[in-house]
Amino acid sequence: MKVLHCVLASLVFALCAPVLAGEEPLVVRDAWIPESPPTAEVLAAYLTLQNNTGGARVLLRVDSACCERVQMHRTLVEEGVARMIEQKEVVIGAEETVRFEPGGLHLMLMGVKEPPRAGDSVELRLHFADGTRVPVTAEVRKRHGGMEHHHH
Amino acid sequence: MLPRTPKTKDHPSSIAALSQTGRISALGAVLLLALVGSGLGMLFMSLQGDGQPALQGLEATVLNPPRPLRSFELLDHHKHPFNRGSLEGKWSLLFFGYTHCPDICPSTMTILHLVDRRLSQRPDYHQDTQVAFVSVDPERDSVEQLAKYVPYFNASFLGVTESQPGNLKALTRQLGVVYERLSETRPGIGYLVDHSASIILVDPQARYHALFTAPYDPESIARDFVRIRKRYEEQS
Numbered sequence: 145m146k147v148l149h150c151v152l153a154s155l156v157f158a159l160c161a162p163v164l165a166g167e168e169p170l171v172v173r174d175a176w177i178p179e180s181p182p183t184a185e186v187l188a189a190y191l192t193l194q195n196n197t198g199g200a201r202v203l204l205r206v207d208s209a210c211c212e213r214v215q216m217h218r219t220l221v222e223e224g225v226a227r228m229i230e231q232k233e234v235v236i237g238a239e240e241t242v243r244f245e246p247g248g249l250h251l252m253l254m255g256v257k258e259p260p261r262a263g264d265s266v267e268l269r270l271h272f273a274d275g276t277r278v279p280v281t282a283e284v285r286k287r288h289g290g291m292e293h294h295h296h
Numbered sequence: 297m298l299p300r301t302p303k304t305k306d307h308p309s310s311i312a313a314l315s316q317t318g319r320i321s322a323l324g325a326v327l328l329l330a331l332v333g334s335g336l337g338m339l340f341m342s343l344q345g346d347g348q349p350a351l352q353g354l355e356a357t358v359l360n361p362p363r364p365l366r367s368f369e370l371l372d373h374h375k376h377p378f379n380r381g382s383l384e385g386k387w388s389l390l391f392f393g394y395t396h397c398p399d400i401c402p403s404t405m406t407i408l409h410l411v412d413r414r415l416s417q418r419p420d421y422h423q424d425t426q427v428a429f430v431s432v433d434p435e436r437d438s439v440e441q442l443a444k445y446v447p448y449f450n451a452s453f454l455g456v457t458e459s460q461p462g463n464l465k466a467l468t469r470q471l472g473v474v475y476e477r478l479s480e481t482r483p484g485i486g487y488l489v490d491h492s493a494s495i496i497l498v499d500p501q502a503r504y505h506a507l508f509t510a511p512y513d514p515e516s517i518a519r520d521f522v523r524i525r526k527r528y529e530e531q532s
Contacts, residue, residue, distance in 0.1 A: 178402065180398075180402060180448075181395070181402075181444060181445045181448035181449070182444055182448065183395055183441060183444045183445045184395075184398075185396065186396055186397075186398045187398055188398040188399045188402075217399070219399050219400050221400075221493050221510045224492050224493060224494055224509060225474060225490055225491065225492055225493065226400045226490065226491055226492070226493035226510070227490045228399065228488055246399060246400075246403045247399065247400065247403065247510070247511060250398070250399050252398055252399075253398075287402065287403070287406045288406050288409070288410060
């Protein structure tokens with residue numbers, strides 16, 4: 145009987161392990177804003193959304209005190225022409241990771257009050273269709289910091 | 297009993313299995329094919345613009361032959377004329393965009409900066425190279441606006457805009473560059489502009505010589521640029 149209890153306990157423990165290990169249902173990481181020229185009234189913001197749940201999460205809108213409004217866009221280059229298509233919502237499917245990155249999905253921060261410099265932080269709030277709101281801190285970084293290749 | 301004819305041990309399709317006559321015929325056929333093949337090859341190459349075989353393994357698309365540009369009149373952010381004469385005697389990398397573009401334009405300007413940095417390690421290819429950001433949004437991108445935007449990415453880059461309506465098209469049409477201002481106006485951003493996302497290479501004879509398309513890699517752009525230049529010098 146004792147052995148059975150142990151086995152059962154282990155099983156339950158194993159099943160709960162992901163939660164116990166602190167895995168969040170939705171992880172937002174690597175939120176960053178490339179530093180832009182002083183003329184910038186519009187900034188792009190990028191981040192990664194990891195959905196660890198079995199159901200889709202739908203990002204509806206984003207707001208921030210830094211600027212008048214935030215829209216979600218996707219850059220598309222078709223037949224050599226670059227366009228930005230507004231996204232009314234972004235779906236992060238079950239167990240899916242969606243990346244907002246240069247040349248693809250991005251948050252468009254519009255009517256920026258003061259262009260931030262590298263090292264600053266900008267607070268964003270993500271609003272999901274299920275009513276949840278997730279605060280995110282985006283780091284302002286130099287655009288090409290760390291991306292340079294070494295000379296061969 | 298009849299004498300048995302000797303059988304070849306090898307597979308009938310092998311050359312060694314053929315009789316001597318057979319081998320000579322096979323060789324002859326191969327030679328003939330090679331001659332015809334190279335003849336056709338040479339004919340094909342001679343049909344190309346300048347009769348030179350194309351450079352292999354480039355990411356860039358090289359025009360064959362390069363397309364001479366006709367005159368145009370624009371203005372750079374130092375308030376100097378930027379025209380066909382500005383392209384002569386040097387190599388130019390041109391990118392068409394607008395300062396209110398939040399994603400692809402700043403990314404490309406950064407890429408061009410990295411290309412410039414890479415080329416600076418090869419002074420012979422760097423000193424006669426210029427990079428120009430040509431605005432497809434002359435209404436908002438004044439000389440003053442460009443003077444604040446372009447040097448942020450690289451102090452040696454030029455910002456170019458039109459001073460007279462219609463002058464921009466005189467250049468973009470020749471390069472196959474398209475742009476379209478979208479009619480939606482949003483508070484805080486105004487309008488967006490769809491535009492060609494190519495980096496265009498112009499040679500010292502003011503000819504449209506090659507183009508690079510997205511996605512960009514500064515290493516391969518610099519590498520292709522050097523190779524294209526070497527070929528150009530060989531042919532001069």
